[in-house]
Amino acid sequence: MTDPDDQNRLDALSARIDAIKEGHAPKPRTPDHHSQAQLAWRMVIELVAGLGIGFGMGYGLDALFGTSPWLMIVFIFLGFAAGVKTMMRSAEEVRSRQEAELAEDDNDRPEG
Known part of the structure; x- marks a missing residue:
């Protein structure tokens, strides 16, 4: 069997691991329901601005x-x-940001 000292050390180690996991736990996400609408408006404004500048010139x-x-x-x-x-370019920027967030989420998940 195991010594009581070994068991105490394992319990202390387990408590330290749990404390560290709590410190590095991902923060809860609050979904931004307006992000897609903001992206759509940004793209529309970029297109209209290009047309307007071209017309003016x-x-x-x-x-x-x-x-x-x-x-x-x-x-x-x-x-x-x-x-x-x-x-x-804006769509590529958003796509790369989403991929980075997904990769970050995958790295934060515990294996097992």
């Missing part, structure tokens, strides 16, 4: 050079492309 250059409406059309398409590119 094209209109201004058309007025300056007298090439109405050709530069405006070209810059609207360039603004649309820039808006889509920015939207894709």
